[in-house]
Amino acid sequence: MIDDNGTQLGVMPPMDALKIARQQNLDLVEISPTAAPPVCKIMDYGKYVYQQSKRAHEARKNQRTIVVKVVKFRPVTDEHDYEFKKNHILQFLKEGDKVKAVIHFKGREISHSEIGRKMMQRLIEDLSEAGTVEYHPRIEGSDLNAIFAPKK
16 A cells, blocks of 8 residues: 555555545555555546556657658659659658559550569669668569668
8 A cells, every 4th residue: 555645554455545545535546456465556546547648648749650652653654754753752761751662554564564673673773872672572463562661
């Protein structure tokens, strides 16, 4: 049994502890139910719950969520468009986000997938300074996908 100031009151029956808590207009809260004997504390339970939620909110505020950005290419993407999209990927990686590069094949373009693979290999080489390949290029359906993660 611990009082609201943090001093130990010793081992006592639950009814006696509840009487002491009610005399002080506070609540009796079980802190460690698995201990032998269980540890209880006299405190204002509403204030305790409020402080716990504030701590959880502060912890969430300091976390950074990693977003996966998607940049789509085609096997017939022009040089200028390729550079423009590559620069966007570099910017995303510098901001700390992951990037999923997708080369989408339409119709019979899938039969010439080596064009898309060359483009993806070129992209991997161009981005090697800013990021690493987390998910190596694979064909899934009519798309060639690769995921890039920022370097630490």
